[in-house]
Amino acid sequence: MKYSFQNDYSEGAHPKLLEALRQAGSKQNAAYGNDMHCKHAADLLRKEIGREDVDVHFLEGGTQVNLTALTAFLRPHEAAIAAETGHIAGHESGSIEATGHKVCTTPGVNGKLTPEGILRVLAEHPDEHMVKPKLAYLSNSSECGTVYSKAELAALNRCCRENGLYLYMDGARLGSALCASDLTMQDIGALTDAFYVGGTKNGALLGEALVICNDALKPDFRYILKQRGGMLAKGLVLGAQFEALFEDGLYYKLAEHANRMADLLREGLRAVDCAFFSDSPTNQIFPILSDSLIETLAQDYAFETWGRVDAEHQAIRLVTSWATPEEAVREFVQDLHRLCAK
Amino acid sequence: MKYSFQNDYSEGAHPKLLEALRQAGSKQNAAYGNDMHCKHAADLLRKEIGREDVDVHFLEGGTQVNLTALTAFLRPHEAAIAAETGHIAGHESGSIEATGHKVCTTPGVNGKLTPEGILRVLAEHPDEHMVKPKLAYLSNSSECGTVYSKAELAALNRCCRENGLYLYMDGARLGSALCASDLTMQDIGALTDAFYVGGTKNGALLGEALVICNDALKPDFRYILKQRGGMLAKGLVLGAQFEALFEDGLYYKLAEHANRMADLLREGLRAVDCAFFSDSPTNQIFPILSDSLIETLAQDYAFETWGRVDAEHQAIRLVTSWATPEEAVREFVQDLHRLCAK
Amino acid sequence: MKYSFQNDYSEGAHPKLLEALRQAGSKQNAAYGNDMHCKHAADLLRKEIGREDVDVHFLEGGTQVNLTALTAFLRPHEAAIAAETGHIAGHESGSIEATGHKVCTTPGVNGKLTPEGILRVLAEHPDEHMVKPKLAYLSNSSECGTVYSKAELAALNRCCRENGLYLYMDGARLGSALCASDLTMQDIGALTDAFYVGGTKNGALLGEALVICNDALKPDFRYILKQRGGMLAKGLVLGAQFEALFEDGLYYKLAEHANRMADLLREGLRAVDCAFFSDSPTNQIFPILSDSLIETLAQDYAFETWGRVDAEHQAIRLVTSWATPEEAVREFVQDLHRLCAK
Amino acid sequence: MKYSFQNDYSEGAHPKLLEALRQAGSKQNAAYGNDMHCKHAADLLRKEIGREDVDVHFLEGGTQVNLTALTAFLRPHEAAIAAETGHIAGHESGSIEATGHKVCTTPGVNGKLTPEGILRVLAEHPDEHMVKPKLAYLSNSSECGTVYSKAELAALNRCCRENGLYLYMDGARLGSALCASDLTMQDIGALTDAFYVGGTKNGALLGEALVICNDALKPDFRYILKQRGGMLAKGLVLGAQFEALFEDGLYYKLAEHANRMADLLREGLRAVDCAFFSDSPTNQIFPILSDSLIETLAQDYAFETWGRVDAEHQAIRLVTSWATPEEAVREFVQDLHRLCAK
Known part of the structure; x- marks a missing residue:
């Protein structure tokens, strides 16, 4: 081979992250994500996003982020809308359904969710005999490698606002997407209700940073983070790596x-x-x-x-x-x- | 201070584990726990336990192990029995209930579950208007720092066998317990249906090794591991650390x-x-x-x-x-x- | 015997209810609780309670009401507080846990929940490593046959308001309780966030009327009613019986x-x-x-x-x-x- | 109009069922489906099916039967397969997902599930990153009014056997289907793992009879029936109606x-x-x-x-x-x- x-x-972490882990781990720190590294990393992300008011939580992996976020954001009868190729629709072993929520799929265009696709799902769900679609899920880059332009994300934002939906971005491969499109971290902070910045697929041993932009989605998130197994005892493992990732670009x-x-x-x-x-x-x-x-x-x-x-x-x-x-x-x-x- | x-x-990982991570991460490996480090670490644990036939899975943290294992092991109407001080009963934010299962508590003796405590719960649950207790949960060392002797574990095993219960040991602090009692890893492999070997609290950045001893509990565990967010993309992060922990004691x-x-x-x-x-x-x-x-x-x-x-x-x-x-x-x-x- | x-x-329904069923069933009606009998019965209950603004839903049985209501009212990390003898705590086969919520128990006084009992549970649940108690559950009459006085219910209401809890009354035997205490249906409508009026144990073939008093708990209840299997196709079966029960006392x-x-x-x-x-x-x-x-x-x-x-x-x-x-x-x-x- | x-x-019950209810309800009987009417009705159904060994349970409505049965039959990572038009796929408010299970859809032929449709879903779910399809769901008559012939059901049975799937029939409108096809109750008892005989849409006030044919699916069903709110206190309400329906055709x-x-x-x-x-x-x-x-x-x-x-x-x-x-x-x-x- x-x-x-x-x-x-397939590989471990970038050497700078390993060194950050070594240094951070050599001192005693608060547990469960209350350490100074998580706090500093969250501040670096807030600066990157250009908003002081977003909540930042660090979790281990993408499936864990998606299931914890959707559990926290949705009432029992509410559902997510995703493109047929969306990761939560087919490649997370029914993790969203395991939290009780249906994932309504719609054909994507080049693997991307569109306002038309969202409206189609809404039209199919008129009353209480169906689930109530409440959150639009998209991955950027998508499962087909494609990316959302700023205009496309703005259109999705408008469609969601007009229909009372949350807009959520799965950023497992957000780094690659941002470096291949006109979209910036600030745009995403302005146009989504929540999104996550993927670390595992861009240099970290593990770790994703969930950013909650919408105030309505913030309360008690740490309860649900703990309840679903996503709160690491040694939170600095995640914080220190994200510090290293965002300290100097x-x-x-x-x-x-x-x-x-x-x-x-x-x-x-x-x-x-x-x-x-x-x-x-x-x-x-x-x-x-x-x-x-x-x-x-x-x-x-x-x-x-x-x-x-x-x-x-x-x-x-x-x-x-x-x-x-x-x-x-x-x-x-x-x-x-x-x-x-x- | x-x-x-x-x-x-409060601290990171032992230097040997960091070095193991560095080395392991420098080469391409299979994902999702199928890498050679997870395989080797599992073999080391099997040797330690003295059984070739146990299944070993690596997960991120204790709450994640407990909720994933109990989800996999129990039918919807089945419940866990724990001492009132048991970690799943009070300190995991309702994670077991969030998977649909009740935790039936019983007074412990020095923080430990006893056959009498188990029988008391069984007597209180005679029919289908109550849940059906099916799994006895104990932590070793317990939340009060106490440990189970080999005789105590054998008595619990007997009680469970006679009443059709699984016996499950939470080993978040198993190292400390084993070094302070007459119990060995082999004993635990022989007397429990499943247990986990805690890494996070004994030198690792993160990581716990779930050992499934009972054949009836093995099928399809990886589906549920993935579904509940416990399957790390870079499984070698866990495998490499457990290799380092068990290679030479x-x-x-x-x-x-x-x-x-x-x-x-x-x-x-x-x-x-x-x-x-x-x-x-x-x-x-x-x-x-x-x-x-x-x-x-x-x-x-x-x-x-x-x-x-x-x-x-x-x-x-x-x-x-x-x-x-x-x-x-x-x-x-x-x-x-x-x-x-x- | x-x-x-x-x-x-042990018996069927009172003859007047059977006659009401016969008459109602002889004409075509809207389905799923949208029929004129459900509407009229709801109006009769609103009159009884002295409030025009409460929502009324008819369900089949007590366990179904409790699990549907708590599913609708609580976020995933929120828990119910009940007396140790409370029906949801021990006699509904873990139905509340099956919806993901823990039931926190506290010793009752004569089978009744007290403000002191509530405060004790709150004190034991200070942070996100535990569930967040959010709803106080009581049965009136209680599982021990005892009843709540108006003063007792007012004290529980005060305690719940001061601590951000919902107050929910299981009225499986509400008729018997009201006829044996100084409490009235109006008092209950004023002092609880939701309660149900039991029909099964007071003359009906089946049927309970859930009354939602708190506006915050009303949205989308019918979605969850349908989702949990509690929405009868022939809603008139419930509506006609409650009409007969409340038309003339x-x-x-x-x-x-x-x-x-x-x-x-x-x-x-x-x-x-x-x-x-x-x-x-x-x-x-x-x-x-x-x-x-x-x-x-x-x-x-x-x-x-x-x-x-x-x-x-x-x-x-x-x-x-x-x-x-x-x-x-x-x-x-x-x-x-x-x-x-x- | x-x-x-x-x-x-839209209507109530057939007069014979009302009379049966009146007579049955005038005497004291055991509760929770243990009454003589439920027992007799179950015997009548066993005779109709031509098998002494099937379990029969009476529930209130179709959504309740489907969600309770699938909860009882499936492990957490297992999923149902249904035609796109299948009732559980779109018209039960996400009730199956609310129990944690995904419904995998496949195009039907005239609203009917086919072996080809099943195989297509299986091919799309090769490993633990997807759910594991385990149960094929069909409605007879289907949501499009079409019916399954004996040959079609036999082919589905064969496909399920070869692929380790359970075959489950939703019989909300089974009466109409049986009277319009060559299929008999005996055939269904021989070819499915479980099915239900719908009463609500064929003369009853409410009530469906779930028949469990496969021994593996029988244990502890009453626990789950109670837990999901489907066990009526006055079980005779269901039993007496099914007696009247099956006593003389x-x-x-x-x-x-x-x-x-x-x-x-x-x-x-x-x-x-x-x-x-x-x-x-x-x-x-x-x-x-x-x-x-x-x-x-x-x-x-x-x-x-x-x-x-x-x-x-x-x-x-x-x-x-x-x-x-x-x-x-x-x-x-x-x-x-x-x-x-x-």
Whole structure:
């Protein structure tokens, strides 16, 4: 095996985060996220977002954030709206349903939720014999690698406001999305009711920062965080890593690297006239390759097959990360070109 | 502030674990606990337990383990039995109830669950108008610092077998308990249906190892682990730490240190005729001190007050850990003796 | 078997209710509780309560009302407070926990919740590591047959207001309670946030009327009613019966009869110097009798044994109802007197 | 308003059931479904099914049966498979999700679940990052009025057996389905793991009979019945009605009447060349009419509009029942013909 492009969580943490963990851990600190590192990291995020009034909570992983947030935000009969490809709809083992809430799906456009999709779900749920859709869920970047522009997010915000819905952004891969679009952390703080900033897939051992912008969603969140198992005893493990990520822009540097590695892959693939399953500008790309080519590549590289396109072609998923070495990418491209030249 | 005896999770991880994390994280590995470190750590635990046939899963923290395990083990109408002081009964924010299950409490003896206590709960639940108690929960060491002897655990095992109950041990502080009793990891593997080996409170950044001994409780656990948010993307974060803890007995060495520090505190307290709220041989001790002495000590040391004993005395809780320096303990004892000599 | 005093739900419905059902059912009506009978019955209850602004919903049975109401009223981390003898605490098969909420118990006084009991629970739940008590649950009459005076309910109301709690009354046997105390339906409407008027145990085939007084608890209740299975397709089955119960005071007449039958039993028991387990003025009484007397009585009468008092005595429960014939009561008293005279 | 074809639960109960209720209720009986009427009714159903070994439980309504059964049958990570039009998928307010389980939908054929649909869902759920489909849900008659033939049910049974799934039939309108197909109660008892026989929509005030055929699904069902609010104190209310329905075939007679009334409607509609949205042989029919005709008919008749077919036509739903008078149907057909003749 030369290299794995299977996902962006195959390695541990960036060395700066490990060093931050070592230093933070060498002193006694308050527990359960009340330590100075969590406080400082939250302040850094508030500065980044440009709002003093948001609440910030640190959790271990994306499924944990999604299920805890939706549990806290929704009454029992309220439901989430997600694109059919949305992570909570299909890839979190029914975690939202396990908290009692239905996820109503709607076709996405390039893996993205649209105002039209939201309105369609609302039209299908007119009364108390159905659940009451109350929260629109989107992932940025999406499960297809696509990103939301500022205009798209503003349109979703408007649609949600007009229909009494909360707008929630899953930011498992937010770094990569922000570095590939016109959207900023400030925009997201202004346009969503809550969102999370993913650490696990951008340099951390583990850790996601949930940001609650809407005052109505803030009360008693720590009760539910504890109740659902998301409150780490040693909260500094999360706080110290987010400090390191946001002290001097490391978060963006790591995401830019991942995107640049994906750019190299994209260029290499385009050079052999490869088509793509989705138009992704981020660190997940979905080239469509022949079965035989996939089989040969799979001898040296790990990646997921995403779906069959026709009798002889499938889309695969290649994922780069902050840790992907440029040489691995160049070697993959060379191998690809060599194979295609035959 | 000279030192905090507030809990055993104020510091980060033992240096060997940080180094293990650094090394493990520098290579690409499988995700979601399928990496070689989790596999190796599980093997080390199986060896320690003396059983090849147990399932081992790594999770982030104690509340997460308890709620995930009980969700997986119980049908909707089944309930847990715990001592009134049991952690799931009062200190996990209703996490078990949030999964739908009642926790039936019974008075403990020195904070410990007894066969008599179990039988009392069973007698109170005769039919379908009540929940059906199905699992006996105990913490070792208990919330009062006390430990279960091998004979006590065998008696609980017998009681559970005779009444169709599962026996589950919360091992958040298992290291300290094992180093202060005649019980071994093998005994626990033989006498319980499931238990967990706590890492967070014994040298790890985070992490607990759930061991499922009873075949009936094994199927599909990973589905529920994922569903409840307990499956880390970078599973190696847990696996690598447990490897380091169990490769050469570090787990016991760290617990022994914590216990020895508690011994020094106990001796120092006994030297000034201090009484104790519970007879704890482990790293949590509960001396009963006068209000004025507590007030003075609190100027230099952090600790929890546990409960009022009479108009002028309270029990406090002093906790030591793998990281507690002997000097901090000696200084506390000196300060105590000086204050009592006045 | 001469007669069963086992409970107040051994018979069907009062003939007037059956006739009301027959008449109502002979015409087409709106479904799901939107029929004219439910509307009229709700109006009759509003008049009885003296408030135009309360919401009224009809459900099938007491456990269904309690679980649906608490699901609708509480956020996931919020808990109910109940006396240890409270019905939701022990006799509804964990139905409240099954909706995710803990029931915090506190010792009652004569089976009744007190402000002191509430404050005790609040003191034990200071922070987010415990559940947040949010609703005080009481049954009137209580599970011990005792009743709340207007002053007692006012004191509970004050305690709840001062501590941000909802006050909820389980009125499975409200008719009997109202006919045995100074409390009125208007008082309850003024002093609770929600309560229910029990039909099943006072003349109906089935049916309870939930009254929501607090505006904050009203939104979207019908969604949750439907979601938890409590919304009958043929809502008129409930509405027509409550119309018959409240059109001309039948509800109180039936309860008065039950109470008067219990009075006859009480008198007959006191005549043989019988002591009572609780001081009940309602249709459930708890005489303490010798084991041998109980054994003999059990040959001709059905009743529950409630608990052992000493080596030779137990409390039993005798329940009368709207349907209990005076002759059955007189025969029981005669048999008792005859047996005691031996 | 001349007549309502809006649903089959606009009226009360058939007179024989009311009389059975009156007689049963005049004597004291055991509570909670342990009365002689429930026992006898269960025996009548066992005889009808031709199996002595099935468990029978009586519940109030369809949503209550579905949520209680699926709660009892499924582990937390297991999901139901339903056609997109399945009642649990869209019309029970998220009741299944509220018990923690996802409903996986698949396109139906004429509103019916197919083996292909099941296999498609299974293929989409390969591992622990998704829920585990475990139960196939179907309604007979379906929400589109269509019915399953014996061959179709046998094929579904085979598919479920081969894939480790339970097969569950929602029989809210089972009477109408059985009277319009080659399927018998015995077939259903042999081919499903559990099903329910609907009473509410076929002559009862309320009441459904859940039949559990698979031994693995039987244990402790009454605990969960009580816990979810489905256990009526006066169980005889359900038992007595089912006795009356199955003592001498009344259940089938009532369903045949409903079907015959639907036949008259179908004939009348076909006579004016009306097309239908689905090919229903049961008591729900879905004619496609012009907007103007619908508007005119709606002045005298109540019915639901089901969905728009083109710019000028919609499908409506006409439902007949055991109580529908033939004159009402004939008048509707005359009015229709008169309007179409203009």
